[in-house]
Amino acid sequence: MNEEIIRVLEMVKGEKITPEEGEKLISAITGTDSNAIKKSKYSMLRVRVDVRDPEKSEKAKVNVNVPLSVAKKAAGLMHLIPIDAKKELADKGIDLESFDLAELIEMFEDGEINEELVNVVAGDEEKGATVRVYVD
Amino acid sequence: MLTKQSNFIILSFRIKSFRMPLAAIPIRCFHEIVEGFLDFLSLFRPISAKPFGLITMAQLFIYELQDYGSFDFIDVDVEDKENSVNIKFLMR
Numbered sequence: 193m194n195e196e197i198i199r200v201l202e203m204v205k206g207e208k209i210t211p212e213e214g215e216k217l218i219s220a221i222t223g224t225d226s227n228a229i230k231k232s233k234y235s236m237l238r239v240r241v242d243v244r245d246p247e248k249s250e251k252a253k254v255n256v257n258v259p260l261s262v263a264k265k266a267a268g269l270m271h272l273i274p275i276d277a278k279k280e281l282a283d284k285g286i287d288l289e290s291f292d293l294a295e296l297i298e299m300f301e302d303g304e305i306n307e308e309l310v311n312v313v314a315g316d317e318e319k320g321a322t323v324r325v326y327v328d
Numbered sequence: 329m330l331t332k333q334s335n336f337i338i339l340s341f342r343i344k345s346f347r348m349p350l351a352a353i354p355i356r357c358f359h360e361i362v363e364g365f366l367d368f369l370s371l372f373r374p375i376s377a378k379p380f381g382l383i384t385m386a387q388l389f390i391y392e393l394q395d396y397g398s399f400d401f402i403d404v405d406v407e408d409k410e411n412s413v414n415i416k417f418l419m420r
Contacts (some may be wrong), residue, residue, distance in 0.1 A: 236399070248408065255403040259396040262389060269385065 196221050233303030234327040237263050243321040260301050260327065267293035300327045332397040334419040337390070342414040355394050362387055393419050 197218055204214040241254040258266075270293060278288050299305045310325035337358060339350040353361075362383060369375055393401065402417040 235396075250408045251406070253403075253405040255400065257399055257401060259392065259399070261396065262392040265388060265392055272382075 234300055235260055237297075237300070237327050238325070240322070240324040242323075245319055247319065260297055264294055264297045264301075267297060333394050334396070334398045335394075336420045338416070338418040338420055340416045340418070342412075344412050347414075355390060358390060359387060 200209075200214050200217045200221070203209045204211055209217070237258045237260055239254070239256040239258075241252070243252040244250070270288060273288065281288060296305075305327075308324060308326040310323055312321075312323040314321045335355055337351070337353045337355060339352075341348050341350050366375060366380070366383060396419070398420050400416065400418050402415070404413075404415045406413050
């Protein structure tokens with residue numbers, strides 16, 4: 193264990209400082225802030241696609257669950273998209289440079305956005321498709 | 329010691345009612361396989377930064393998935409009149 197932390201713990205033990213003061217000192221030594229450690233409200237990004245066509249007896253269900261921590265890492269891969277592809281998307285009005293996916297995911301984690309990201313229902317309950325993207 | 333981490337990548341495949349486990353890979357083996365593969369490739373030619381970066385990113389993803397614990401990553405179920413196919417990618 194770090195020598196400085198041991199010294200702080202000894203000071204707390206010897207009642208030279210209060211436990212709260214000790215905690216602040218340890219936070220300063222280790223560079224961590226206990227208040228900054230917060231539990232995320234949501235942890236999983238879920239994608240649900242459900243397509244059904246009883247006339248053709250066809251049915252497709254896709255469930256993908258991505259932990260938000262992984263999605264945040266994936267957001268870092270945006271820079272791997274080839275420049276040509278980015279240009280092509282920009283021509284179609286989709287500017288990836290101005291879109292901060294990591295920030296969006298952080299907003300999900302913090303619970304700032306608690307609505308469904310996508311909820312598309314086409315057709316009816318018997319025949320059609322449903323696409324849902326949400327966090328929980 | 330009990331940990332929350334998942335230890336296996338399980339890939340399974342079902343056609344009609346026949347379920348076939350494709351692979352149950354211990355995650356620590358997965359990393360060894362990937363690193364061994366990179367070492368093997370480097371015997372023949374130097375690995376350029378791009379594929380090396382991609383493989384490293386894939387490893388980081390697996391670490392992140394492992395840290396999350398046990399969950400169903402992908403579950404695809406498709407069926408028509410004659411066939412029914414289900415593919416699962418699970419972390420356990």
